Amino acid sequence: MSVTEYGKALQVTETPIPGLVVVDLPVHGDARGWFKENWQREKMTALGLPDFGPVQNNISFNDAVGTTRGIHAEPWDKWVSVATGRIFGAWVDLREGPTFGAVYTTELDPSKGIFVPRGVGNSYQTLEPDTAYTYLVNDHWSPIATYSFLNLADEAAAIDWPIPLDQVQISEKDKNHPRLAGVTPIGPKRILITGANGQLGRSLRAELGDAPHIEYATREDLDLTSPDLETARRWRDYDTIINAAAYTAVDTAETPTGRRDAWAANVTAVTHLARIATDNGITLVHVSSDYVYDGTSQTPYTETDPIAPLGVYGQTKAAGDQIVATVPRHYIIRTSWVIGDGHNFVRPMASLAERGIDPTVVADQTGRLTFTTDIAAGIRHLVDTGAPHGTYNLTGSGQPTTWYHIARTVYDITGHDPQRVRPVSTTDYFANASGPVAPRPTNSTFDLTKLHTTGFTTPDWRESLALYLS
Template identity: 70%
Template sequence: MAEFGKQLRSIETPIPGLTVWELPVHGDNRGWFKENWQREKMTGLGLADFGPVQNNISFNDAVGTTRGIHAEPWDKWVSIATGRIFGAWVDLREGPTFGAVFTTELDPSRAIFVPRGVGNAYQTLEPDTAYTYLVNDHWSPDAQYTFLNLADETADVPWPIALSEAEVSAKDLAHPRLAEVTPVPPQKILVVGAGGQLGQALRAEFGDSGRIEFAGRADLDLTSNDLEHARHWGDYTAIVNAAAYTAVDLAETPDGRRDAWAANVTGVSALARLAAANRITLVHVSSDYVFDGALDRPYREDDPVCPLGVYGQTKAAGDAIVSTVPRHYVVRTSWVIGEGRNFVSTMASLAERGVDPKVVSDQVGRLTFTDDLARGIRHLLETRPSYGMYNLSGSGDPMSWADVARRVFELGGHDPARVSPVTTEDYFAAATTPVAPRPRNSVLDLAKLAETGFATTPVEDSLSHYLATER
């Protein structure tokens, strides 16, 4: 018999993520009614917004029917429609709580949220028990389950009815003991665009972790009509989009405009659809080029975009698309420096070769080194602050491109006076191919990211380290 009049509330258990829920049940002489799953109320009290897509019911007509212990590759919300059960849950996930056990009784006034990888089992205590569960992935014959024997001595589940007297399938009785169980690994992170500068920095940041998967263009075609079947997307917790079209001047040509929109908008749209459909966190890298640079202060995350050129327009469009994904981080950055050819390496080379360059002095910003960018992305994925936009660049005093060039010369032991400042208009005056307009102010306000506990490296320190290690 369900208990009437409970307050909706959650109860933590020793297994991380496994929570018991007391449900309000309203009854009279006709029977009872309850809200079995109410997204707004339950997520408001801290339940994960787990996005159920399938509803299953297991009917058991005899007392002592025992099923489990099954760990499935999805989250589920378990409740009782009629009857009563003794439930047992064993953490079969990789980590320090592997093997932890929790038991309790469930009736229509009590439910439980079972996260992916936690083994689930139950024994009926009343006849005609209907055990119901919502899951957030569709059942598939290819799904990878993990099992534990109901009689495992380590878990030592105190079944109210001895297994020798219970209704148990031969299959469940044949499951392995805990010592033979391979722990369920955590969901993976997929890095798209793994061959670029940021992709290389992410490889260095995450190392050889088996949890990280890297995909280049040849590994994952974002334009494929079969993209949704290219991976079992339920195995992923996050996608980091390190791919982008960044040739800002070429984007002003007919072919470049098409390619920029294809990579920065169409490709991003495909990733956004996947992420939204599979509850994946999408990390997307944005650019200072979404602004016109007219402000006389650092740009904040909530400042309206106003791109000047095609590249900036495509990045702004991509940002807007990603912002519709329920779980997203847009990381807006500026003046990126990574492995391979870049502004700093070019200035260092000119200094060594005795070339005295003219460098733009009316564009101001901060350099962002890809190792800092990769470190910041990892921070967001590990700490999970509020979803949304975060500015990320090097810290310290803003500099013009000419200031940076002078500092590169100086750190290399060369006379910084060899660098001549020039305006943007004069620098591009003799150009014979299209030139993209540049924002004059690219300085980003870093306060929001700092509030999450992340501090970017001062540009001066990153610049010194880069030149010392690249020489």
């Protein structure tokens, strides 16, 4: 490498292939030789490179000029550089999508590196003897991983190799790889939705659809409390886990059996998922609850207000929140008063109205209804837009209200006299309960400002209620 290349500033150059970026590396040298920081996490992520979490460092040494290798697209990211010598590199996008088949070529010497995202085919030809080609990868080789390969001489890619392919060293395997028309594109990383049969799980299925890379799991499919969960999947193939599974029987949680089951589902299972997400660079989406608060705030709760759960259910949800918060890539969705396709407050009220029954309904708890369709849409928005990781309040918007007024609204929308609904205090409502009763937060109203800054807003709960009942 010539002296004129010393002292180059660290900078990033985009390429026509999304996610494939070339990086100029500062090289410091004198009469003794040279030194460079080949991968410097803090500096490079500050420039926008992914914090891709390498787990293995490989070196390919090439004796002769013209040694040619590739085109291989593996299901992991690579950081490629040259330790000694010089290469002509060629990269072909073999991922599903509009840029499938796109090609980028350049020369690399020790003063340059390139980040190669998962699914982009990687190949090179040595231009100097004794060339050492190095690459960091963020997964270990696996016989069950999905790979794609492209023939080095593919006419559609039309790579202009500096040295003709009939004059260089190529392996027989590389000579026999398919042309572009025969390549199986690498699909996106998988998305796992747990609790797929629950109210939120069903709304997530409606929102996300049934694409091949989206997996829906029930308790029968995947036991989240199992100590063997870490080996139940090839987790490096997953990008996101949306945990819609939870124990939500707030009153039963106050019983000995319920307490055990609540901690298993809301803490033990979440701990396993958090460990898997951390170890494999997965984004973990976790759904939280208003029950993590004691409800005594005189203003809407923000994401930074201290938690203070009152009952067992709230304690388990609060513990789960704290665990998920340790995952580098996480979204905690804090919601309340959830209504979806299943057992909820609204359907029984509509049934009572239709059957001529006049109910008494709690009038001293304040909040907003939240429909699972809105939670599912909000989760998709945060994940798809890459919103900053952290905790987000997500409920219906509009004026906060009480369960009593919601019941009256249900009667009104369904064509019945709302005066038939009578108010009652929480204490009086549960005065004759036959079993344990979990304490309820009095105020379950959330501030939605942080969510709105990401570009997502929910409908007024009254509009959603009318649509739901229609």
